[in-house]
Amino acid sequence: MGELFHGRRLKTGGILLVIVLAVAAFEWVRGPTASLSDNTAMKQAILAHVPIGTEVEHATKFMEHEGFECSIFTNSMFTSTDTTREGLDFIFCQRKNNVGLLEVRLWGVALVFADGKVTEVLVRSGTYGM
Numbered sequence: 001m002g003e004l005f006h007g008r009r010l011k012t013g014g015i016l017l018v019i020v021l022a023v024a025a026f027e028w029v030r031g032p033t034a035s036l037s038d039n040t041a042m043k044q045a046i047l048a049h050v051p052i053g054t055e056v057e058h059a060t061k062f063m064e065h066e067g068f069e070c071s072i073f074t075n076s077m078f079t080s081t082d083t084t085r086e087g088l089d090f091i092f093c094q095r096k097n098n099v100g101l102l103e104v105r106l107w108g109v110a111l112v113f114a115d116g117k118v119t120e121v122l123v124r125s126g127t128y129g130m
Contacts, residue, residue: 031065031066032048033045033066037099038125039080039125042107042123043122046123047121050118051118052120053117055116055117056111056118059111060093063109063111070091070094073088074089075088075089076090078108078112081123088110089112090110090122091111091113092108092110093107093108094107094108094109103127105128108123109122109123110123
């Protein structure tokens with residue numbers, strides 16, 4: 001009887017350990033931009049991992065790892081939260097985050113570049129009902 005109880009205790013402890021590790025892994029996979037909700041914080045988080053001068057290839061890999069889909073735009077326009085800029089070469093990265101039962105936040109990030117290196121980060125976002 002003692003062995004059976006001990007076995008159940010170990011099994012329960014093992015399940016609890018798996019749950020804790022799964023939650024920790026999920027938090028790790030989500031990355032530093034996952035839970036952000038304002039443009040300034042997003043820009044700061046991106047710049048912490050993609051500082052000015054970072055090669056475009058590395059910057060794009062970081063953004064894709066964060067769940068963004070990225071495309072190259074040349075001599076194009078980008079409207080951030082506070083300004084519209086024209087004639088830019090940039091990597092445009094977009095991601096949707098669910099923020100409520102019927103609400104989604106759409107992020108748009110422009111990694112402006114010259115000579116293959118990031119020169120500026122522009123951010124915009126908006127929340128939309130579904």
